[in-house]
Amino acid sequence: MRETPNRCDADVAIIGAGPVGLTLALLLARNGCSVLLFERHAKPFAEPRAVGIDDETLRTWQACGVLETIAPYMLAGPAGAVVFTYRDAKGKGFFSLVQNKGSLGHPEGAVFLQPPTEEALRSALVKESNVRFLVGHEVAQLTQTSTETRTEGQTLDGSPFSYTARYLVGCDGARSQVREQAGIAFPGIDCPEAWLILDVFDNEWHEGFTLEQGVEVWCEPCRTTVTVPLPCGYRRWEILLRKDEVGTLVNDDAAIRKRIAQQRPQDNPTIIRRKEIRFSARQAERYRAGRMLIAGDAAHVTPPFAAQGLVSGIRDVANLAWKLIAVLEKRQPDALLDTYDVERRPHQRKMIDLALFLGRVMMPRTHLEALSVRSFLRLIQALPARIKGRFVLRGGHLQPHLKAGCIGPGGGSYFPQNDVLDARGRAVPFDTLLGTGFAVVNFSTLQQEAVFPTSVQTLLSKGTSHLQFGRDFSDPDNAYAAFAGETVLIRPDRIIHTRLATS
Numbered sequence: 001m002r003e004t005p006n007r008c009d010a011d012v013a014i015i016g017a018g019p020v021g022l023t024l025a026l027l028l029a030r031n032g033c034s035v036l037l038f039e040r041h042a043k044p045f046a047e048p049r050a051v052g053i054d055d056e057t058l059r060t061w062q063a064c065g066v067l068e069t070i071a072p073y074m075l076a077g078p079a080g081a082v083v084f085t086y087r088d089a090k091g092k093g094f095f096s097l098v099q100n101k102g103s104l105g106h107p108e109g110a111v112f113l114q115p116p117t118e119e120a121l122r123s124a125l126v127k128e129s130n131v132r133f134l135v136g137h138e139v140a141q142l143t144q145t146s147t148e149t150r151t152e153g154q155t156l157d158g159s160p161f162s163y164t165a166r167y168l169v170g171c172d173g174a175r176s177q178v179r180e181q182a183g184i185a186f187p188g189i190d191c192p193e194a195w196l197i198l199d200v201f202d203n204e205w206h207e208g209f210t211l212e213q214g215v216e217v218w219c220e221p222c223r224t225t226v227t228v229p230l231p232c233g234y235r236r237w238e239i240l241l242r243k244d245e246v247g248t249l250v251n252d253d254a255a256i257r258k259r260i261a262q263q264r265p266q267d268n269p270t271i272i273r274r275k276e277i278r279f280s281a282r283q284a285e286r287y288r289a290g291r292m293l294i295a296g297d298a299a300h301v302t303p304p305f306a307a308q309g310l311v312s313g314i315r316d317v318a319n320l321a322w323k324l325i326a327v328l329e330k331r332q333p334d335a336l337l338d339t340y341d342v343e344r345r346p347h348q349r350k351m352i353d354l355a356l357f358l359g360r361v362m363m364p365r366t367h368l369e370a371l372s373v374r375s376f377l378r379l380i381q382a383l384p385a386r387i388k389g390r391f392v393l394r395g396g397h398l399q400p401h402l403k404a405g406c407i408g409p410g411g412g413s414y415f416p417q418n419d420v421l422d423a424r425g426r427a428v429p430f431d432t433l434l435g436t437g438f439a440v441v442n443f444s445t446l447q448q449e450a451v452f453p454t455s456v457q458t459l460l461s462k463g464t465s466h467l468q469f470g471r472d473f474s475d476p477d478n479a480y481a482a483f484a485g486e487t488v489l490i491r492p493d494r495i496i497h498t499r500l501a502t503s
């Protein structure tokens, strides 16, 4: 582990090894940062949680080098396949969405198994020499001075511990101690509806299984049911409970099977995990208090109707990791960390509002409301693909398009990822050439890059990649034609910082 200049135990302490904390630890450690990762549980949560992820998350996990490890626990329909169907009470489909290829080099939407994915992230992490992964460490007390943070608590056998780090990030979930001890309020609402969440194993499962109809939603008044086919023969059911089912259906296997059979009589499921749950929509009033920051569920929780909980947490840490590194390496002042809040909080607010809106669409309370939802969605179904695309739960219109923060002229949106030919003529995804830090890509045939202002130059580390069109890569499919004649500065989270004309 690298020595930290002010004799702290590490550069960054991360509290919580859920998917968000694990991803942050990987992003920091792979770029030379020393990390202490505290987690109270020996194993990942076994409760049914996220099943939907997107191309932004997959691209971040690509940067962490873990895509191959998680591939067995992920499933995505091919471009053009139906991935989402709304059905009426009789089971007739009245609205569907197809998989889009997307622009980030991965399927726009995919389903996955959260617990084994977390296991895979954990096993990738233990190979990183820059990380001390302190499992069985329950954090109780957090303090900070102007130069460091201190984390104190107890191990499972009751031994006290105390460590210092220059910065501390709370990835410790919805009941975050970090958020509470940093004095950050968490306003929002608790939704009144109770849902039964089930993960089942389909006993008829066989190799070669596909996404079939993808996600199916039966949109009946007060009886919404959602099902999601998952990898390895698993299936998720999310059932809106009637008042008389609250607290009872969860423990009644026969009644659960009967309820499932109404929608899919062909299934023969074994119930693996179950939980009755009420969702919340809350967001921290700020994401930073001095040297303490929060990310993932510690900073925001949302109902899962837009599948934007975990994926937003991964966006958080992709945004935060390189900023922490730039400040720790003294390339940038501490004030760069303020742009984390500026860039992430407004976008997350939109995702929460979207989820609340979709909740209203998915949970009609009366026959009249159900009829209105059906009419509304049928109308959208009939619209041209370009407009209908705005109702897809993935893709460009859900991605951040930054207007403020650490960006320059022409910046703020993701740099696309397509296959290009490298200097040896091999087809590779562009990100493999970009590396893990900043990248300057000259798309002009002129060999001289555009010159960035000094304020921008200071962002760049020694490891910045400089790529020249025609020398380091070529673009036979013209996938990057929109950048012709430009020098593009790309941040480590793949957001374009600045576009300048090369000549």
Ligand SMILES: Cc1cc2nc3c(=O)[nH]c(=O)nc-3n(C[C@H](O)[C@H](O)[C@H](O)COP(=O)(O)OP(=O)(O)OC[C@H]3O[C@@H](n4cnc5c(N)ncnc54)[C@H](O)[C@@H]3O)c2cc1C
Pocket (backbone or CB within 6 Å): 015, 016, 017, 018, 019, 020, 021, 038, 039, 040, 041, 045, 048, 049, 050, 051, 052, 053, 137, 138, 139, 140, 171, 172, 173, 174, 176, 177, 197, 277, 295, 296, 297, 298, 304, 307, 308, 309, 310, 311, 312, 313
């Ligand atoms: C039913 C359901 C469906 C969902 N579906 C989706 C979906 O389809 N797509 C999606 O993107 N999201 C979905 N989500 C949300 C998603 O699961 C969460 O957003 C995600 O798991 C949050 O990850 P995290 O790492 O921020 O927090 P967590 O996974 O909660 O991890 C926090 C970690 O911190 C540890 N910890 C907490 N306090 C301490 C302490 N004091 N000391 C040491 N360790 C501590 C905990 O043990 C835990 O391991 C769903 C959630 C639910 C409940």
